Every structure is written in C-alpha cells, then in structure tokens.
Amino acid sequence: MLSPTPTILELPARPASPGFEDAAAQCMAHWKLLGLTRRPRVHWFPRPIVPYSSLLGSIFELTDDSDIDAVLFAEERRHSPLHNLREVIGAFQAPIIDLNGRAGEFADVHFDLMNRQTWDQTAKRILEFSGRRAKLDLALRATAEPDMQLLAHAFVSGRKIAATRYPLASEAVCYPGYWTAARTIPAAEKLVRRGLLAKSFFDRIHECRQCASRRLTVREECPKCRSADLADIDLIHHYHCASLLPEEKFRQGRALVCPKCQQHLRNYGKDYDKPGRAQFCRHCEETTSEPAVGFVCLDCDASTDGEAIKRIDLYSYALTPQAEALLTQPQKPPLVPGLPVSLMEELQRLGQHQDKGMMIAELKYAARDTIIGAKGEAMFDRLRRLFLENMANYLAEAASLHPGDIADYVLLASTDDKLAAELSTLIARSEAALSERLEPQLRLAVKSAQASR
C-alpha cells in the first residue's frame, strides 16, 4: 500500500543544471501560450523527492491547500501495486501527473521536462480537469457521498470507468484512474441502479468461495481424488481377443504383447488400433476419459470443484446523459441521498406544473438478502427488473417508475384512493409471474393539493 507522507526527503539538494532551467522556462512559456497562465498548484505524492522537487519548483507550486490543480506522482518504490493509487492519493477532481513514467494508465498524464510532447499533454489535462471541475456544482465538488464522489470524478476526469485485468490485486481487476475494484464496483452498481451510470460487460471470472480471491489456477483433476497429477495414456484395442487396455499393459520392452492372449501386436490397423486416450491419476491410480475441472486459489490454497466455483461478472461503466445533465445543469433538482435522480426530477416537474396532489409508493424487497445469498445478486437484479417491467405494464400512463438503490419508487400523479388500493393488487400480480418471490413491502406517501401527510 502507498501511504502519503508530508515530509521532504532530507537529501542534499543539487543545483539544477542550466539545461533544466532553460527547459523549465520554455515549458512555462509554452504553457502560457496554451492558456495555463500560472504555475499549477500541486501536492506531491507520496512526498517531494529530490532532485524533482527542486527541479520542478519553478514550474509547479507546492501548496498545502486542498484546492489544487494536480498531484505530482513520483514513486520511488518501483514495484508496488498501483491499482489503489487514486484511493490513497484521495485528491479527486485533480489529475495525477506521473513523473517517473511508470504509472501508465493509473495516472492521468505523464510529464517529463526533457520531453516537449509531454508539456502539451500535461497542460491539456490540467486545463481539462479544471474546466470540467468549474462546471460542477460546489456541493458535488465537496460531496462526502462515495457514489457521488465517483460520479463527479468520472465527469471531471472525462475517463470511462473501464475495467482492466490486474493480477497484482486479489480482485484480479482494477479501474485505472479510480479507486480499487472493491470500492469502485459497489458504488458504481448503486449509480447504475439510479440510472446515472450505464454498464457494459467486461469479463466473467471465478472467485474463491473461501477468501474471495480471483487469483485462481484452473486445471484438469482426477474426478475421484482431485489430484492434478494426471498422465495421458493411449488405449490399445487388440482386435483378436477384444482386449482394450492402456498401452503400458501391452508394453514389453519395445514390443507390444497382449496381456490376455499373449499375441504380439505387430500391425497397426490390422492387429490393433488406438481408439482413444484416457487420463491416469498417478495419485489414486484411477483412469478416466473425462477429467474434472477444478480451481485452486493462489491466495488461500483452497480447492474448488469446477461446478461449485463462484462466477462473477465484471463490467465497465460510463456516465449516462442523465448523469451528465445532473452534473452540469444549473437548475438541478435537490439530491436526496438514496432517492433516484429521475424521481427528484419528476417531483420537481410535477411541482411546477401540477397543482393536484401526488402519491409516492416505496417498494422494498424483504426477500432481497435471501435471494442474493442463495442465487446471487445477478438473479435478484433480474427478478427485480422483471417485476418492475410487470408493474410498468399494469400501471401504463397512470404512474412513473423510478428504480433506486435499496428501494424502487412509483410516482402516481393522483391521490385517488381507489388507485392506491389497487396498487397492492398490482404488486401481487406483478410478483406472481416471477420464479422467486421478492416479497415487496409497500410504503405510501401522499401529498394532497393543500397539505401533505
């Protein structure tokens, strides 16, 4: 793990060479032309490193403020994992500038004073970040809600939340430029349910049921003892006496002699053939043609049957137009944690154009944990989606549906008691078509034209 330390390494500073000073001056002049009129305010991570700090001091302004333009990354430990870089740095909405050039896509841009091309790229990234940051609502810039932090960063960085295989972490996947997968995925999934992120399939991987690591080795195993010590053997069929046995049973030095009738096998295709192969387990001495598939966890050494292994679907995420609008519209509906944005927008719209009352039905699923535990989250999501589709079909124009994170919401632009009474029946009907019972729990909030209760 990387850990930020605010101290400067106490190494004797060497005077910058004249070549560097010239390059720094030229870089500043070039940046000015690109619109970067002042020295970018930066933090160092993990700490200012000599000679970089003295060399770059004329280009970047080291500050203790939280309002920064970038983070300078100069990792001296060259082999530490980087998938958690953004999580450790913590400075969202500012680009990470890689000074060593080894952070690759985990940083937002690479800067090398002696490489003019990187000057352009660095300035561009700093300006892009600051430009987009300026569009963000102040509340969103400073939000403490992890989901919204992720959303805001996705907007400011302009980067897709793209999954990448990463064997150095036990999750075996990471999202460069973002937090670790363990933190990014739950937040992103919440945002997907709120309609703010769209997900696209990346890969299906397997997970150890014991330690949740995805660093597994897959191999062919003996179905009886689960040993991988299998040897391929040829089977020999002796036509004359119908012997069908592994080749080693026939082998006598360089000759093949049938163990049953003692005849020499001389002519392949006439005396005998090799109709197939089998796997011989050197551990338990079983022979099979159909070895089992098994997984061994590289982290905890647990063995799992190929059939019992847990399968995980991984996704990449991208901002939806709804999210873009939410993050950039000056007239945004108030954000209430947990409530879907579409619901807030709809409430705002109805509030402006309708004097009549309205009803909001909240649907929470009592069987959620049971279904997820038994059949996985993907199954629960499918059932929930199907249930909402059924509800939408029944309600038609009478109401709008707003999928949320923990609960879903039905907004009825009416306070008709009859409709409210029918809602329970519709819920039961929508659930009846499902293979599993979701057990939706209904809670109603009614806002009358004059008053709300």
Added chain:
Amino acid sequence: MNDIELGFAFLAAMSADSLIAIFWYTLLFEVPRYILPFVVTGLTLRSREKDWLPQQQDPADTAPSVSVILVGHNEEDALEACVRSLKEQSFANFEIVVVSDGSTDRMSTVARSLVQRGLADRVLSTDLRGGKSSGINLAWRMAAGDIIINVDCDCSFDRFAIEHLVRALDDPRVGCVCGDVAPRNAGASVIAQFQEIEYLQSISVGKRMSNAIDQVVCASGAFSAFRRTALDDVGGFDVGGGEDLDITLRMRKNGWSIAYAPEAVCYTDVPTTTFQYIRQRLRWERDAIWIRYRKHARWLNPLNSSFQPWEAFHQWDFLLFNVVAAFAFPAYLIWLALQYGSFTPAILISMQIGLLVLDVLVLAVGAWTTGRKVFWRNLLYLPGYSIFMTYVMRPVRLLAYVDEWVFSGSHRDNYTPIKVRLERPW
C-alpha cells in the same frame, strides 16, 4: 365334405399309434424339450411372495464392492434413464462406470454430465468404435468392484434387481449370475407383444428350469453380474457377437457355476417391427452356431481332452432341438404332403390347435410361476404367436444356420466393427 373336413374325419378315425406316427415332429421336438419341462418347472419353482422382498439386513453392510458398467455406442437418448433407474435401486453401494464406445452422438457429453451431477462415477470414452466386448473389457478392468454388473444402456430395473443379483453371488462357486429380462415396450406392437410371451417362456420360466439342473448357458448381456476373479480366470470377454453366450460357456468350462436370479428383473426395449425382430434373431442364431460349433466345437468330441459331459449335454441339446429341429421341419412338411396329400392342411391345423392348447397351458403356468399379470393380456395374441413361431421363426432359424454354416454369415454382421470381424478367429 371338403378336403379339410375329410382330413379331420381321417384324423378322428386314427388309432393312438397312428397319431404318434403322424405328429412325430411335435412329439419329438416340442413336447419333451419345451412343453413338459416348462410345465413341471413352472409348477415346482414358483416365486413366493417373500422371495421378492430383500433381506432385512442392510445390504450395504455386508455386500462386496460392486461396479455397474454400461457400455454403449450412440446411446445418448437412453443413457440417463438407465442410470436414473440404477440410482433408484434398494442397494445403492455401487459405482457406475460408463463407456462410450466410439460414439458419434452426445453420449460422452451426457455421461460426463451424469458424473458432474453425481449420478455416475466414471466415464471412459474412445474415439473409435471397437465393439461391445472391448468396451466391457475396458470397463471392468478400470472398475473398482469385486463384482461387475454388465447392463445394456436401454434397460431399466426392478427396485430390488441388483440386490437379488448380488445375493446370488454369495456362493463362492458362482462366477456369474444373470437376471430375468422382460420387454418394457410389449404394448408397442404385435411383434413386441409376441416377445413378451417368448421372454416369459424362454427366460422367466426357461432359465428357472436350466438353473435347477445347472444348465444356464447364457448370462444375458442385458443384465448379468460377474465375479471379478471369474472374469480374470477367463481373461474377460472375447470378440463378439454372442459375447454373452461365449463368456458364460467359457466360465462353465473353467468350473464356475452360473446362476439365475429370477427376482432380479430387468426391463428392456425389444424390436417393434418384424424386420428388426428377424434381423436380431438371425444375428443371435448365427452367433450361437459359430460360438458353439466353430469356436467350441471340440467340446462335442468325447475324445478331446477338453470334453466334459455336462458341457457336451447342452451342446447336443442345442444341436438336436434347435438345429436339427429347424432342418427337420421342412422335411416333415414335405413328408406330410407326400404321405397324406390333401389331408396335410387338416393335419397342420390340428397340430397348430394342439400347440395352441399347449401354449395356453405354458402361458398360464408362466404367469402363475412368475406372479406377473401376463396371462389375460397375452391370451388373445397366442394364436398369432403360435403360428408366427412355427411358420416364420422356424424358417428364419433355418436360414441363419445355413447362412452361418455355409457362408459364415456372422462375419458380415455389423454388430461388431469390420476391423474386428475380419480379424475374428474361428
């Protein structure tokens, strides 16, 4: 009066000695070999109610290790039903080994899926078909059990079938035990219904009789159990077809006793068309000839060192009551025509009526002996069965014997792959 009426009048006027002279064929080849022994056996060896129930003791506590082997070629449709039937057995302490013998359908995939679901224990599959014998040899060598039960993939089983089969091997002299086989699809066609009558007579009752006098000579390939040491003793199965008859004969020759367990009932699908049925019987009869009188012909010779009277007995029995009887029947018809001219149809009708009466008696005894409700549902089919067996199957047998003796017809049979057939000795 027409010729038939005159013929009946003629027969009615005959003395007993004259009737014996006319009906010599039936009295020589039918009554002593089949009718009388069947009736005696049926009346004396009836299954009692308690025989159908297993012992109170849990068989898993005492039973030796058992492997059930299923060898098949392109049996993807039948395999799972067969395995599920095995899993329903009262005795569950056995492994199931499936061999896919060069299947080109999804049999290997189905078998693998059965292993994955815990319904079977092991799959062995070959890319090239080698025939049933080699498949069985591979299976029993790789299986772990001391007792190897060979079953056909298109079979299903009575709940206590395997338990009864295994119990019969308690006697250490028994090297092999075969179960009863009954058609599962008897109602599918008239031919299938005929086979229910035939299986009842030849296996359900016939093998009781053979068992009583230690003359079980064919442990059916559909459902039999073998002691591993007995298989080792004879080197396993030899090249087929007729491999079930062959291994039974070789075990007997090596001194093993062959038992029949009438309560171990296996159900199988029998041919449903006349063509399929005749084709199957042509194959069986040809195989019987080449195994008995080519491969093991020396057993008939009293001067040969391998001669054993009890083995020669069943060889002569088959020769006389199957082979000679088949050849004698057309001779008998010709003799009748020459001797009795226009009275021949009346004589044959009388013979058929007599056989029908005897068949009714045998069916009734078979139903009573086995305790199965087969009498009434087969009664209406008996006249057809009787005529079919006399005038269709006797010539079919004759054809098979001639084909095998003269042309070695079994070498043309695609039951075994050509590469094996061409290299087959004998």
